[in-house]
Amino acid sequence: KAGVTQTPRYLIKTRGQQVTLSCSPISGHRSVSWYQQTPGQGLQFLFEYFSETQRNKGNFPGRFSGRQFSNSRSEMNVSTLELGDSALYLCASSLAPGGDSPLHFGNGTRLTVT
Amino acid sequence: QQQVKQSPQSLIVQKGGISIINCAYENTAFDYFPWYQQFPGKGPALLIAIRPDVSEKKEGRFTISFNKSAKQFSLHIMDSQPGDSATYFCAASRGGYQKVTFGTGTKLQVIP
Numbered sequence: 001k002a003g004v005t006q007t008p009r010y011l012i013k014t015r016g017q018q019v020t021l022s023c024s025p026i027s028g029h030r031s032v033s034w035y036q037q038t039p040g041q042g043l044q045f046l047f048e049y050f051s052e053t054q055r056n057k058g059n060f061p062g063r064f065s066g067r068q069f070s071n072s073r074s075e076m077n078v079s080t081l082e083l084g085d086s087a088l089y090l091c092a093s094s095l096a097p098g099g100d101s102p103l104h105f106g107n108g109t110r111l112t113v114t
Numbered sequence: 115q116q117q118v119k120q121s122p123q124s125l126i127v128q129k130g131g132i133s134i135i136n137c138a139y140e141n142t143a144f145d146y147f148p149w150y151q152q153f154p155g156k157g158p159a160l161l162i163a164i165r166p167d168v169s170e171k172k173e174g175r176f177t178i179s180f181n182k183s184a185k186q187f188s189l190h191i192m193d194s195q196p197g198d199s200a201t202y203f204c205a206a207s208r209g210g211y212q213k214v215t216f217g218t219g220t221k222l223q224v225i226p
Binding site: 099 | 120145146148150155156157158159160163203206207208209212213214215216217218219
């Protein structure tokens with residue numbers, strides 16, 4: 001079974017631009033979560049989608065948004081990029097939504113904002 | 115209430131030694147406590163998980179110890195190997211549409 005695929009692997013953007021990251025979950029997994037990873041902060045939860053609906057949201061500004069398609073693939077969008085948005089963005093899929101279903105992570109998209 | 119505090123931030127252990135990473139939580143509603151292992155350039159991968167109805171779970175060289183009354187849990191890596199060098203994250207969550215809360219991570223280096 002193929003794992004979670006995230007594209008692109010690396011992105012360099014300029015302040016003020018917007019960016020879209022893509023995530024393809026493991027086949028059969030209907031829940032997709034997004035996390036921001038920065039040194040010292042660990043993994044910060046962004047949002048979780050299940051059946052095309054956002055089920056949970058973390059404490060990030062409205063510039064961070066996402067969506068899930070009918071095939072469970074998900075995209076995350078960040079508008080008006082700031083230097084502090086530079087991070088590794090991780091997508092994770094799971095069979096079911098919620099906290100007690102094991103998460104399967106992709107290898108992330110490294111975003112650098114200059 | 116949603117925090118999970120993890121220590122130490124970094125750890126150096128000699129090959130063959132025991133690596134111990136500790137985590138503490140506040141929310142007594144948490145009922146699932148996984149540990150994830152992350153190698154450089156890779157996403158985290160589930161290592162082992164425990165529920166609060168047991169005090170210990172062992173899988174190979176990896177053991178989770180859980181103290182419900184103290185709201186603490188820890189990961190023990192016995193006979194640590196250089197291949198165990200990675201960043202380890204503890205986490206806690208509830209069932210239902212609840213997010214997983216991660217600790218800040220521990221970078222483990224096992225030296226020969």
